[in-house]
Structure formats: C-alpha cells, structure tokens
Amino acid sequence: MKYIDEYRNKNLAKIILKQIDGLSHQPINLMEVCGTHTVAIFRHGLRKVLPPHIQLISGPGCPVCVTPIRYIDEIIAFAREKEFIITTFGDMMRVPGSTSSLEKEKAKGADIRMVYSTLDALQVAEDNPFKKIIFVGIGFETTAPTIASAILKAEKEKIKNFFVLSMAKLIPPVLKGLLESKEININGFLYPGHVSTIIGSQPYSFIASQYHIPGVIAGFEPLDILQSIYMLVKQIENNQAEIAIQYERAVKPEGNEIALARMKKVFNQVDSDWRGIGRISRSGLEIKEDYHPFNARKFAVEIEETREFEGCRCGEVLRGIINPPQCSLFTKICTPENPRGACMVSSEGTCAAYYKYGNNI
Numbered sequence: 001m002k003y004i005d006e007y008r009n010k011n012l013a014k015i016i017l018k019q020i021d022g023l024s025h026q027p028i029n030l031m032e033v034c035g036t037h038t039v040a041i042f043r044h045g046l047r048k049v050l051p052p053h054i055q056l057i058s059g060p061g062c063p064v065c066v067t068p069i070r071y072i073d074e075i076i077a078f079a080r081e082k083e084f085i086i087t088t089f090g091d092m093m094r095v096p097g098s099t100s101s102l103e104k105e106k107a108k109g110a111d112i113r114m115v116y117s118t119l120d121a122l123q124v125a126e127d128n129p130f131k132k133i134i135f136v137g138i139g140f141e142t143t144a145p146t147i148a149s150a151i152l153k154a155e156k157e158k159i160k161n162f163f164v165l166s167m168a169k170l171i172p173p174v175l176k177g178l179l180e181s182k183e184i185n186i187n188g189f190l191y192p193g194h195v196s197t198i199i200g201s202q203p204y205s206f207i208a209s210q211y212h213i214p215g216v217i218a219g220f221e222p223l224d225i226l227q228s229i230y231m232l233v234k235q236i237e238n239n240q241a242e243i244a245i246q247y248e249r250a251v252k253p254e255g256n257e258i259a260l261a262r263m264k265k266v267f268n269q270v271d272s273d274w275r276g277i278g279r280i281s282r283s284g285l286e287i288k289e290d291y292h293p294f295n296a297r298k299f300a301v302e303i304e305e306t307r308e309f310e311g312c313r314c315g316e317v318l319r320g321i322i323n324p325p326q327c328s329l330f331t332k333i334c335t336p337e338n339p340r341g342a343c344m345v346s347s348e349g350t351c352a353a354y355y356k357y358g359n360n361i
Contacts, residue, residue: 034192035348104296200255276315313340
C-alpha cells in the first residue's frame, strides 16, 4: 500500500493547501466534472479543508444520473417482453423510471441480469441462443470502447442474438452546453481522469481557446485533486487558459488511439438528451448502419408516457445550480433506500455523495 499512501500524505496535503491559499483570495468556482472525483472529494473531506473562497461545484459526470427518464422507460419496455434478457451494470437496477424500475420488473419476473462487463453480456448471449440478449449501453467515453469491442466480437464470432441499446454520451459537448447556458459562473474545470485516458486532452482545447476557461485533467487520490486545484488556481491568477494534465501516469494528450478507433468504427455522434440539461448537439453515440444487426432499437416496443417525479431537482444538481440539500426531497422523501431521482441511486451521484459523506462538507 506504499504507493497509495504516497498520494494520501497528510503533510504534503498541508503544503499544497498552503500554496493554494497563498495564490489567491478572490472567489473561484471550480467544477469537478467526474462523479468519481465528486465521491473522492467528499470521502477525503477536501471541501472542508480548502480555503473558503474556493468553491467546488459538482457537474454532470455520472452516466447513470444524466440518463433521462424516457431512456429508463425504454429499457423497462424491453424488460417486459418475454423474448428479451436484459443485461446491465448494477447501478441501473434501482434508477426510477416513470412508474417502475428494473429492480421492480425483475421482482415481477422479468429476466434482468447484472453484469460486470460487456463480455459477460456476450457470454449470456452464447448461453441462451434462443433468447434475444440486450446490453444496456450506459456510459461515457470510458465505457464506449468496450461496447464497441463487444459488437465487433459478436460480429466476428457470429453471435446473432446479442444487441446493444446505446445510451452512451460524450463529455466535451455537454460542457459546451453548460457554458452556453450561462446559468453558472465557472472559472475552471477539473476534467475526468478516466474519460481522458481514452480521449486525451485535445477534445477540451476549445473550452480554453473559445471561453478562456482553464482545465486540468486530475487523478483521483487526495493529493492528485489538491495538486490539480493548485494548477487551476495558478492559471486563473495568471489569466491563463490551458488544458493541463496532472494525471500524467495514465493520460496522454492524444488519448488511447486503439480505443478511439474502435469507437469511431462502430458509432456515429448524434444529438442526445441529458437529464435536466436537455438536448445537446453531437453528445451521444448511436450504432452505425454497418452494425445495425446489433442495434436493439430495430425492435419496436411500446414506451409508456414519461412522468417526472414531482419536486425532484436532480437536473439542477447536475447543472451545478444547486446543492442536494437545497432540494426539498433530499433526505426527507428521497434517500438511497427510496430514491426519487438517479442522483441518489448511483454511487457516483452527487446526492448520494452528499447523503453518505455529509459530515465531510
């Protein structure tokens, strides 16, 4: 555990915090885009130790959270048809749709199976040749290459009962959407380490050049995040706007070329809906016509009328406009045991992080 301990050194953290405080005392708003960063910040109590003039705002970096209710209803519609087996990551099971959830449908007898990878879903398809297996393709650029790889593997091995319901989304376009909305004042971005291992730093460059907002791609340990904040504040104080990489041990400027090539081969960029944010141009991934045989949307299912849960402010949380305690449902009606919005379900959700680590704020 020596390696981890080096990134959690208390004395080094104090030095970095002192350096941050010495750089500036003007109000600074930094958005951590990634849900994993949000959880790490809460878990290690970083909000509590940062200088009060530096505010961290949680962004739309939880793939489960940003999936609109209509998409959840679409998955449920497939689950209600006997010919399908639904395979999905565990976070999706308890996300509420308009009137149900995958967990509730499974309790009613639907064949819904939690998997840990797309290869697990492919195995389900091989083991059940007389059923149609649908993999719920939720995720950002981190997950999309694995979904593309599964489709390519299914084609190569002639697995004809495997299908993907693509709901994958892209991070840079939604950040542009947030900036264009002008709802919040963001002085800098902490960019997601996992996503950036795939796409690199170049896709964020337009934010620095067009909006003059600096960004740092950050790792996930306490010292990673504190060093990234220091790098951001230093840019802001020097009136600079560049995309820097703190997480150099995992991220290259050009990203992962093999993963990017697989995404490009299988998917087209399309306009996509984000929960609480709206339709964002070229922010989603849809399966190309060449791979239409693996597209679950070739099957027609009846999707119920979408209904939002009254009072849920998950969308405003995702846009960084409010913190979860400002929602009247938070901890009163909406809890991890009885979630009313996706932000309370996912382990990367801001509401779930506030609920679990509230004492570290």
